[in-house]
Every structure is written in structure tokens, then in C-alpha cells.
Amino acid sequence: MNTLTARGTTASDTTAEVLLDVHALSKRFGDRTVLRELSMRVHAGEVVAFLGANGSGKSTTLRAVNGLIEADAGDITIAGVNLNEASPQRRAEARRTAATVFQKIHLVGRRTALQNVCAGGFSRLPTWRSIPPLFGRELREEAMACLDRVGLADRAHDRAGSLSGGQQQRVAIARALCQRPRIILADEPVSALDPRAADDVMALLHTLAVEEGLGVAAVLHQPELAQRYAHRIIGLRDGALTFDAPTGEVTPEQIQALYR
């Protein structure tokens, strides 16, 4: 079903460019510590899966990277830009190179798939072009290519709300691609999908990493999917790292310990 060429090569290529470098990241919500000096890296061309129980800090890490929350301490470096040291404008630019895919997909159901994908390119568009008829041919054709990349070119003019869950998540990935990212942050991208659609979406993320050199950081709740599609697995427990190893070296005991 899937042609995952790189699945056999277990260890990720540590000589590849580091696209995301999180160093000693800490975050508290009130008196609850959700991240304790967490450090991790995502390289170009690899899928990194985050595993851990609810509340272990997986999603918080991604949200600190894409800017939905601000961390209390620690450094985040995206494609060589340290967010703490960069100017606000550089910081925003760096964050744009990390595109987010959400568990709840977050497409605008009443807009077409193509119009939703175009939204990924808004940061390159002048404000006066903000309504669909003015998006322009350039953006529309780039969005079309992104839709084709996820295998949904034939559904371009269908309302996003009329697509199946798996198709919607692929449109959301196309929207992320239209952002011209170097990294995709996927926050439980398949939790709302049936097993078949979940497989398709994870296979797509894997292919994008291997073939286009994107870095993919995916929070997952299904260890089997992580073992099948990730090059590396990071285990989190109570906001701290418990292991960070190539998929082939992670033992079932290590994974079970995360949820105990």
C-alpha cells in the first residue's frame, strides 16, 4: 500500500541540517509545570514522533514553537534562527517556516479545498488581495500544486466541509505546504481519523519528509503509528524527556512506561 523507501533506514541522518532545535524549554501553567528543561532536535528529512500520556507536554512543545503559547524559559531555533535573539519580524518569519497541522484540522468548511489551501500563502499576499477573487493566479496555481501533492487535485473546487476526515486532513497538509515550510508540526494529526485514513496521513507526512527533505514533528497517541512511520521517537513524561532514540532502538517496555 505504501512505498516507504526510507523505512528500512532506521537511524535518522544526523549529518542532515538541524531544522528545529529546542533547548532547555520550560513552561508552567499556574503552579503546574508542563515542560521541564526539554531539549530535542528535528533534522531535515526525518519524521520525529512524540509519545506520552495526556498532559506530558507533547502539544505544549509544538505550541511553543509555532507561537500559540510563549515558553517561560529555554531556546527555540527554527532553521538557524534563534527566536529569543531574533527581531520580532525575523521571529515571525522563522515561525512561518514551521507549518502546523492540527488534530481538529481547522479548515473553513464552507470554503473550497483550494481556497483553504491558498490561506497557507497569505503571509506572501498584500492585504488588499485578501478575498478569494483577488488571490491571484500565482497563489492559486501554487495551491493547486500543493493539493496535487496530497493527491486531492480532483477535489479542488469541493467544499472542504464535504470531504471525509482523512481528505480534510490532507487538505490541511496541503495548506501547510502552501506556507512553503521547512518543518511541519503535526499536533495529533490522526487522532480524529479512522485507522485507514490515519495510515494515509502518516504515510503522506513520511513521504514529504523523505522526498522533500522536510522535518516533521508529530505528536501521536498511537505507538504503532510512531513505530511504523517515524525515524525517531521521543518519549515524554511529566514534561521531561524519558528517551530520544531511533525507532528501531526503542523497546516496547520504554513505550509502556510512558503511560504507566
Place this chain on the structure above:
Amino acid sequence: MSAHGTQSPRTPVTDTPTRRRTSVRTLPVPPDSRAPWRAGSWTAIIAILVILHLFAFEATDFRPDALVTGARGMANFLAEAIPPDFSPKVITAGISGALTTLWIGLLGTTISIPFALLLAVLGARTTSPNTVVYQIARAILSFFRAVPDIVFALIFVTAVGLGPFAGVLALICHNTGVMGKLWSEAMEDVDPGPEQALRTAGANRFQIVANATVPSVLPQLTGLLLYRFDVNVRSSLVLGLVGAGGIGLLINKSIKTFQFDTMLTYLIIVLVLIIVVDLASAWIRKKLA
């Protein structure tokens, strides 16, 4: 089965072949410690409501007996009104007046769309750029909502003279306040997910509003718009009574000249207009849902 509804559940049922079980397991219901408190609070609420109504009856001179003693006056009034005057002249004037009323309601609704949309976006917590703008937009909306359309009509009649234009201006003002408030609430209630997704993709505020907020709430906004159109047509009728044109003005005239049969014809035309507008807006809202 239903024939045994009054039987104690423990009573063994022997005479019905349909009931196989000979005994039903039961469990005594534990006493509800909050029951007296609940009963007490209901008594208090009802007592307060009764007292409020006594005050209201007193303040409004609410005397049903006056209706009975005044029944003769009403009978005279109705006798003069019936049969309604169905002469072509009256009907033509009535229909033309009713159409004016409809146009006042239509323009009062549609021309307020841009103002209501702008104030709704600025006055919705989720889309407002900051608290200062939010509070100002809310204050403007509250002002337009608080001043009744009939007061706006009286103000505009002194400015642009008697006639439908004053009515349109009055409705634009009041409707901007009401519709802006309703729209801003619809925008606050929308799922924030798509807005969040666009924000992380680097979209600016205007792009987020134009491509996530507005398309998501469009059915609600349209439904509220049709509802307001419905209300505004009825309001423009009342505005006619104070000189803002339309069939309301004709009704006022016919009352002042004691032509109650003409007035009844106008009322029947109004009834038809209101029913048509109501049915049309209900039909469109159903299609949108």
C-alpha cells in the same frame, strides 16, 4: 404490560403468560437532602414574581372592568370600520403605501450592513484588535441600540423633512446598533480553530477575518439579517405614524379624519405584507440552514 403499571413491582405476576419474570429487583430511593431547599427556592421565586406583578398592575392602571364599560365605544368604532372600504382608490393608495414601507425596511436593513459588519468585527472579543477599540465599538453599538428608531425618525424628520427618507435614515441608525451586536455575538461564538490555523500560517488580522471568521459565520449572519429585515419592515410601519412615509402615514391620516373603514383596509394590506415578508424570510432561512 401497561395494564400492570399500577401493580407493586414486587407483586409476583402469575396470571399473564407474557410476563416471564416472577419478581423485579427494586432499590429504595435514598432521601434527597436538597429537596426542601429546592422547594423553598421555588416558593420564593413565585412569591417575588407575584409581588412584581402586583406592582405592575398598580402602576399601569390595569383595570379589565374599564374594557367592559367601554365596550360600547369599541362597538361603535368597529361598526364604522366594517365593512372596510375596498374602493380602488383606497386599495391603490394602500398598496403603494405598503410598498414604500417595504422599501424603507429593505434600505434600512441593507445600507446598515457595512456599518454593522465593521462595528461587529471591532466589537467582537475574538476579532477586535485591542480592548480600547473593542470598548469603543461596543459603546457605539450600545448607543445606536439604546436610542429607539422612532426617536431617530423624529430627529431626521426635522433634518430632511417628512417622508420615507427620514424613515430609512432612522432604520439605518437603529439597525446598525442591533444587527452589529447580534453579529458580533455570532462571531464570538464561532469555532476559533480556523482563525488559529490562519494565525500560525502568518495571516494578518484582516485576512483572518475575511477568510476564517466571516465565511464560517455567514449562515448565521444571513439568518440574523433576514430576521432584522422582518423586524425593520414592521418598524417602518410605526415610523410612518410619526411622519416617515409609507402606509403608517396613511393609517395615521385615516384615523385623524375618522375614516375607520379606510383604516381597516390599510390594516388588511399591512397584514398581507407582514405575512408575505415573514414567509419569504422563513423560506430563505430554511434554505440556508
